[in-house]
Amino acid sequence: MTLPTPTDLQNSTETQPAPPQTRRVPPYHVILLNDDHHSMPFVIEVLCKVLGIAVERAFQFMMEAHTSGRAVIWTGPKEVAELKAEQIHTCPEIRDDGRDLGPLGCTIEPAP
DSSP: OOOOOHHHHHTOOSOOOOOOOOOOOOOEEEEEEOOSSSOHHHHHHHHHHHHOOOHHHHHHHHHHHHHHSEEEEEEEOHHHHHHHHHHHHTOOEEOTTSOEEEOOOEEEEEOO
């Protein structure tokens, strides 16, 4: 019995199995929306708590939302984006006088 040579293997008519395909998960953005009701310290506190970012980065996100109307604050898989948005929505601002301003405006959308 003779073993096939590399040339014989290349010329073989047998089909080789296709390499496994890696399926990419499309990313989603978490968007912070501007509002004129919540205090700046509250917005920074929520962003630091939910995203685990430094105060300086939270301030940058807040100012971007304030000046342009919205800021992309996180990008990743849809399930995690939904979780981040839900965490932001569960943090209402309640002022010392008892007024409940509710949560920050936040949404998710597919990243381009």
